[in-house]
Amino acid sequence: MWLRVSCNLAFDIETPTPFILMLRPRSGAEQWIERDEFKTYPNLPIIEFTDDYGNLCQRLVAPLGRFTLFTSSDVRTSEFVDVNFDAPFVEIQNLPNDVLCYLLPSRYCESDRFNDLANTITADQPVGYKQVFAIEEWLRTNISYIPGSSDFPISATEVNYKRSGVCRDLSHLGIALCRSLSIPARMVVGYLHKLHPMDMHAWFEAYVGGRWYTFDATQTGQKGGYVAVGYGLDAADVALFNQFGPVAHSLEQRVTVKQIKI
Amino acid sequence: MWLRVSCNLAFDIETPTPFILMLRPRSGAEQWIERDEFKTYPNLPIIEFTDDYGNLCQRLVAPLGRFTLFTSSDVRTSEFVDVNFDAPFVEIQNLPNDVLCYLLPSRYCESDRFNDLANTITADQPVGYKQVFAIEEWLRTNISYIPGSSDFPISATEVNYKRSGVCRDLSHLGIALCRSLSIPARMVVGYLHKLHPMDMHAWFEAYVGGRWYTFDATQTGQKGGYVAVGYGLDAADVALFNQFGPVAHSLEQRVTVKQIKI
C-alpha cells in the first residue's frame, strides 16, 4: 500500500537552540520512499548525516522566534506485517555481527534484570517467534496502553511497576524481555496508518529466523501500514528531535497518514 | 540559489535487465536536498543502498517492454563555487585517512603515468590550489570540449592523445594530472545550471587547503549552480546507470535544471 505521511512541528524559540532531528524516513528492506520533503521556516543551514543505526539525521540551530518544521513522504509499505510462528531462535554464534548490539541492555531496557519474568511469560513456548509473540500478548494483557499518558521516557523496570504506558513504554518492556532471553530486539519509531489518536508511533522488532519481525503490543488484529523513521536500542537513540539548552516546548505536533494508492 | 533538477530516462527492454542507478542526489557539505522524487514506470521493487563513496544507489530489475525512470529534486546550492588561490598543498602525512584513496590511479585516470606532464604544466606554480588551477587552464586551452562527441569512457592517456573530449574526458585527465602531483582528486557527476547543451554533467574536485574545491575545465567565467549526484575515483564508480546483460539502449535522456528561488 502507498501512504503519504507528514509531520508538522512548531516551536517558540527564546534562545538560539541546536536541534538534532530524526524525521526523514529512508528506503529500507520493508519500505520504499518515492517522494520526500523536508522544510523549515525560516529557511536555515542544515547538515544531514547518517547515525550508527543508519538513521538519517539533520542538525541545525533554530533562531529566535517561531520555528516550524514540515516533513512529508510518499511511501510504499506492506498492508500486513510479516508473521511467522515457526521462525526459530537464532543461536548467538549464528547471529550476524551487526545484530549483536541488540542483545545488550540499554538506557530504557534493563534486560539484565528481566530474566525471571521473561522465563515465566514464555514458559510453555518453543524458542523463537512464539516467545516474542507470548511477550507481545502478555504486554497487551498486563500493561494498559494509554496514549498521551507520559511526556518523557521511563525505563522497562518503571513501566513494569506502573503497569501502564504509551507506545514507547510498552516497546521498552517488550524489548527488555526479548533481550533477557538472548533474542535481539530493537526500537522503531515512525508512522502507523489508522493509529488512533493519530501521532508519531513506536513499536519494536525482534530478530528470529534470520530476520527482523515487527511486534506492536498497542494494536490488535491484523496490522500493517507501518513507516519506520528511526531504529535504535531504545528511545534514547530515536528521539524525533533532540534539543540542547533551555527547553523549547513544541507548540504543535501535527501528524497525518493517508493512503494515496493501493 | 535554489534549483529544480530532473532527469527522465526511457529504455526499451528486450530481456529482464538488472540496473544499478545513481540519480538521486544527497544532502552534503555543499548542497541541501529539500524535496526529492524517484519514480519508475512500471512500478517495481527497488532496493536502495549507499556505496563506498557515500552515493545513494538503487537496484532493480527492469521487465520486458518500455521502462521509464523519472527523478526530480529541489536543491539549495551555491551560486558561485568557492575559489581560494591560497589554499596550500596538504602534505601526505596530514591528509585525512578517508582522502588517501583519491591519490591512487584508477581505471580512467592512470596518474602513475602523468608525472612529467603535470610537472611541466605546473612548473611555475606554488604547490596547492594554483597547481590545480594551472591544470584546469591547461585543459581548457589544450583539450577541446566537444559535448556529445563520445559514448563510452576513455582514459586520461587516451584523452591526452585525442586532444578533445566530453566533460567526463576532461575531468579524467584533470584528475590524473592532480594525483600525479600527490593532490587527491575525485570525479563528480551531476547537474549544472545553464549547461549548454543541457545534459548530465561531469567535473572534478581537488583536495587542497584541508577541503575539496570544485574545478570544471569545460566552463569559463564565474561558475556555480552545481548539484552533485555521485562521487568516485572516476567514471567507473559514478555511472548514472549500470545495466547488465544485453545492452538496452536508452531511448531518451531528458535533463532539466531550472532556478526556482534565489
Added chain:
Amino acid sequence: MWLRVSCNLAFDIETPTPFILMLRPRSGAEQWIERDEFKTYPNLPIIEFTDDYGNLCQRLVAPLGRFTLFTSSDVRTSEFVDVNFDAPFVEIQNLPNDVLCYLLPSRYCESDRFNDLANTITADQPVGYKQVFAIEEWLRTNISYIPGSSDFPISATEVNYKRSGVCRDLSHLGIALCRSLSIPARMVVGYLHKLHPMDMHAWFEAYVGGRWYTFDATQTGQKGGYVAVGYGLDAADVALFNQFGPVAHSLEQRVTVKQIKI
C-alpha cells in the same frame, strides 16, 4: 613508555557456551600496538569483528571442560595523560557527527536525571575541561573507591545513592554528570600501569576543546600508562567478555602490566 600487558582467563564450562570477547587492544590516537597475542586452550575457531565503537571483538563457542584464554600485547602509550584546563566546551552544533551519540543517556548512565547535581558540582567553573575536572574531583571526594566491592554493573543513580563503588561505578557517575551538561563522555576499559590491586580497569573520557581527554577519579597525582581495550557508552558496550546461556564463572582472572622500555 612501553608496556607489556596481559590477561589470563580460565573457565570451567559445563555446557557449550558462546562468548564475545573484548580483550585485544588496537592501535589508536593514544597508543600503538607493536606486538599482540591472543590464544585459547583448547584451540578453537574464532571469528573476529569490529563493533560499532571500533573495538576488536572475538566470537567463539567454548566447549565442555576447562577453557583458558591468554592475551598479551606490547604497547607504546603516554607516561602522562594530556591535561588542558583551558580546553573549552564545544557547542553542540560544532561537535563532529560521530561524537553526538556520546551525549545520549545509556543503560548505566542516566544522564537525563543528573542535571541538577551536575550544575551544583560545576557551579563556579567555566564551561569545558574545568567542569569535567570538577566532576572528577567531586567523585574522588564523595564516592569511595573500593576495588572488588561489586560484581555486576550498577547505574549512575545507584552509585550516587550508594556512595561507593569500583572503577566502573565511578566512571558511570562521571559520564552521566558530563552528559547532563551536554559534554560528550564515554567509557573506557583497559589496563593501567601500577594499578593496585592489579586488575582490568575502567575510566572515562570527555570531549572538550575538539578532542577526547582522559579522566580517572580512582587515581590521584600525575597519571599515565593507560592502555585502552574497549570504548563505549558504558559498561554494557565494553564487557571484557559476554557469555550466553548458563553462567560459567571465571576460575581465574590474572592481569599483568609491566614496563619493558622507556
Added chain:
Amino acid sequence: MWLRVSCNLAFDIETPTPFILMLRPRSGAEQWIERDEFKTYPNLPIIEFTDDYGNLCQRLVAPLGRFTLFTSSDVRTSEFVDVNFDAPFVEIQNLPNDVLCYLLPSRYCESDRFNDLANTITADQPVGYKQVFAIEEWLRTNISYIPGSSDFPISATEVNYKRSGVCRDLSHLGIALCRSLSIPARMVVGYLHKLHPMDMHAWFEAYVGGRWYTFDATQTGQKGGYVAVGYGLDAADVALFNQFGPVAHSLEQRVTVKQIKI
C-alpha cells in the same frame, strides 16, 4: 595449518618520506591471526587505520637514513583452498551490495574491454565456478608466469599483449576476464607457503555460489597455505607500501613463510 610469515623491508631514505604500508594481516573468514608483530627501526610515530576494503594500513614518515620494517605473524589457514565446481553464477540482482564494486573496471583491470575474449575462453562452460576455472586454466596455458620479470604494475590489456608476467599480472588479467562476465573478482596480496622463489605473492578471488573462492594461475596441483594481507580492486589498492616524494628504493625485501604447527 599454522604458518609463521614475516617480511623485512629496508630503505635508504634521502629525504623524509611519507609511507602508507599494508603488511599486517587481519583475522578473516579464512584465516586467524594468533600472534602479530610490526616493528620499525628507528622507532617512529605510526598511525594505523582501516581502508575502504577493510585492510589494516599504517602511516608514517620515514626519516633520513636507513629505515627498516619488520613484520611477523602466526596464522592459522587452510591446507587446501576450497574448490566447488558446482558453485553457480550469482545473478546481479542477488549479489550483496558490498560485492557490487568488484564488478567495475579498475586501473589495471579494464574489464570493459575483455568481453569477447572471456566469452571465447568460457564458451563451453556452465556459468559460475567453471567459467572462472576455465579462465584460470587459460591463463596457466597462455600467459607465462615469470617471477621477478616486472617492477611496476601493468594492466590486463598490456599483460594480454605481452603474454607473460608476474603473479600480479596474471591476476589482473584473470580479474578483468571474470568481471567482463559479470562475475565479481578481486585482487589479493599476501603470503603463500612454499612459493618458489619466496616473495610476497598475489592471486585473485571470484564471487560465485554466494561466497569468494581463491584462484591462482601461477600454481598447479592442490594449493593451500595462503595468508591474505590486502584485498582490493587491483594492485592500485593493495600496494604493500606506497611512498610519496622522491623514490626510496628498497635495499632489501626478505620474506619467509614456515609451518609451525599442523
